[in-house]
Each structure stands twice: as structure tokens, then as C-alpha cells.
Amino acid sequence: MGKALIIGCGGVASVAIHKCVQNSEVFEEICIASRTKSKCDALKEKLDGQGTIITTAQVDADNVEELIALINEVKPDIVMNLALPYQDLTIMDACLATKTHYMDTANYEPEDTAKFEYKWQWEYRERFEEAGITALLGSGFDPGVTGVFSAHALKHHFDEINYIDILDCNAGDHGYPFATNFNPEINIREVTANGSYWENGDWVETAPMEIKRVYNFPEVGEKDMYLLHHEELESLALNIPGIKRIRFFMTFGESYLRHLQCLENVGMTAIEPIMYEGKEIIPLQFLKAVLPDPASLGPRTKGKTNIGCIFRGKKDGQDKTYYVYNVCDHEACYAEVGSQAVSYTTGVPAMIGAALVMNGTWQKPGVYNIEEFDPDPFMEGLNKWGLPWQESLTPELVD
Structure with a gap:
């Protein structure tokens, strides 16, 4: 091919x-x-x-x-x-x-x-x-699958979607006091930035980790999650009709947040260069060098991820809720491909998206976010290639 x-x-x-x-x-x-x-x-x-x-x-x-x-x-x-x-x-x-x-x-x-x-x-x-x-x-999981989930919900479950909550839960335990599950530089920049969400046509900005909720994730249980800014909010706000609010939440444990706050307080998460022994260094890049390589976490990580979207909107004039999500097991991912679930949940959608472009299913000239294509072949690919999705019409809602 x-x-x-x-x-x-x-x-x-x-x-x-x-x-x-x-x-x-x-x-x-x-x-x-x-x-x-x-x-x-x-x-x-x-x-x-x-x-x-x-x-x-x-x-x-x-x-x-x-x-x-x-x-x-x-x-x-x-x-x-x-x-x-x-x-x-x-x-x-x-x-x-x-x-x-x-x-x-x-x-x-x-x-x-x-x-x-x-x-x-x-x-x-x-x-x-x-x-x-x-x-x-954005053919990863979030962004990526979350956009496909949104297009799928609109195509098959709603006439219009008014509220989207994207929930990203990693309940994996790697045994280190502090480590990041993907590139530490990108991860820490993301988490220490101001949060924001889309509401009524405008961005509402929040302080980092200002908004916290507790959610009972299927197959994982109750976890603390925090509102972050995330890039798919920007494209979904444009591409999904009827949107009044979109939010993104990610789970973090107390130990991670304590370590992160300490590192931030002493300047180790800064991205401005400083002079050290006559050489210019960026503190966050130095921190990345001393933290465990995310690729090394695979054999140590146990537990599951649960990433999905809760939608609220209207179908045939009636209010409707719909939750679609994937649960992924760290140890099963490592047994299959030698990586933990955070890499797996991004790497599998990357292959699926590329395959759909290569075989002509998703080819059209221009620059597109993933939710602008027909979601059906991608949703089939998730089930086929290791990220099966589940759904519920009666999810617990985030207040």
C-alpha cells in the first residue's frame, strides 16, 4: 500500500x-x-x-x-x-x-x-x-481520539452538543517519587501553565491547578483531577456546532503535585536561560536530564488509564448525555510493545490516522484537525488495533 x-x-x-x-x-x-x-x-x-x-x-x-x-x-x-x-x-x-x-x-x-x-x-x-x-x-489521544469521540457523538448521538468535558486519568504507579509519563519538558510546561476553558464564545483563564474535581472513573475509581488548558479545546470550539462550554481535566496524585510545586518554587521548571559555570542552561531542560526517561517507566508501571469525553446536548429536542472512553492497562501495553499506556494511547492513534490518510480514506488537500473527518473508520480502527472504546448514556456528570 x-x-x-x-x-x-x-x-x-x-x-x-x-x-x-x-x-x-x-x-x-x-x-x-x-x-x-x-x-x-x-x-x-x-x-x-x-x-x-x-x-x-x-x-x-x-x-x-x-x-x-x-x-x-x-x-x-x-x-x-x-x-x-x-x-x-x-x-x-x-x-x-x-x-x-x-x-x-x-x-x-x-x-x-x-x-x-x-x-x-x-x-x-x-x-x-x-x-x-x-x-x-493532532492524531494522538488528547488531542486525537478525543476529537474523533466528539465527531462520533455528533454524528450518531446528538443534533447539537452543548457541553464537553474531556477527562484524562492515569492511575498508573511507577514507584518513583516523581517522574513524568511523557516528555518531562512538555509535561511540566503544560501543567505549570495557566488553565483555561471555553465558555459562551470566550476563553476563561484560571490559575494553574485552581479548579479541582473528584471523579469516579470506570475500572479505576475515584481520583482527583484538575482543569488544564489543552489544545483540542480550541479546535473543537470551532468544529463542533452548538458548543457552550468545553473543559479539560487531568488527574494528578498528591506526591506529583508536591514535588512539582517544590521544583517550581526553586526555579527548576523555568524555561528562561540562566548562566551556570560560564554556560547558558535552561533549568527545565536540565531537570529533564536528571528525571527518569519516560521510556524507562514501562517495565515498572502498573495500573490503568481511562481517557474519555462526557457530552451533553440535544437529540430530537430532548436533553441527552453520552460518555465514551477507553481504559488501557499499563502492564498489557508493556507486554505487547514494550511501552507503558501513556505512550501506547498516543502511538496507536498516530498509526491509525496515518493509515487513513495513506489509504485515501481521509485525504483532502489542506490542514485539518482530526474531528473534521468521518469518525467511523477511526473508531473501527481503535477497536481493531488495541484501544477499544466503551460508552454510557448515564454517566456521572462533572459539576
């Missing part, structure tokens, strides 16, 4: 690559490219001979010319951007120059500002249209 160039070789990329190999009917060939080629080679050695032809390459994803040269050499049908959000625009530039489809899992974020916005990538819409290529934005 086709060939994918996968940029990145961290925890999420590793899961996506395993899944591409499982889906070798679509992914006949993949090239894994990263700044550290040895990581790509190790994964190739592990997965060679299972049906997908695998090659590897070294690339600096900050360098557009290097990216263009690699794309011209590999000639992929799609570039799967599983690198860092800072690199979205350079990779999009390279895809434009070579007229190659593009996919990512998280929106662009400038390295010097903890700000999540789609505006930079949405500015590419006309250029991608003119080039006749598709850019699929």
Missing part, C-alpha cells in the same frame, strides 16, 4: 512503529529517522522480518533542508511527525516543499514560550490546499 517516513524515536514513536509493523498491509515500508540514529537501528533490529521493510536515517528535525533532502531520498507517501511540538513547522515546511502528506500528534509550541495554539499551523491551510496534500493535526 505505501511507505511512511517516521520522524522521532521516543516512547510514542516506538509504539507507533510497532503498530505500523503489525499493520504491514498498509505500511509496506517505513523509514525511522531521528537525531540519534542508533535508537532507530535498535528498533529496526527488533522488528525486522515481520512484514514491513524498515530503513533508518539520521536527521535534525529543526533543519528544513535536511528534512527536504531526506524526504526526497525516501519518497514516502506520508511523514509521521512523532518528534517534539517545537518541530512541527519545520517538518510542515519540508512536506510542502516536497508535496508530501503530513501528520502529527500535538500542536506547534514555540520553544521559548509555554503556549499551545493552532494558529501557526492553521496558517498553512491555503499552501497545503494549493500543493494538493493533506495535513492531519
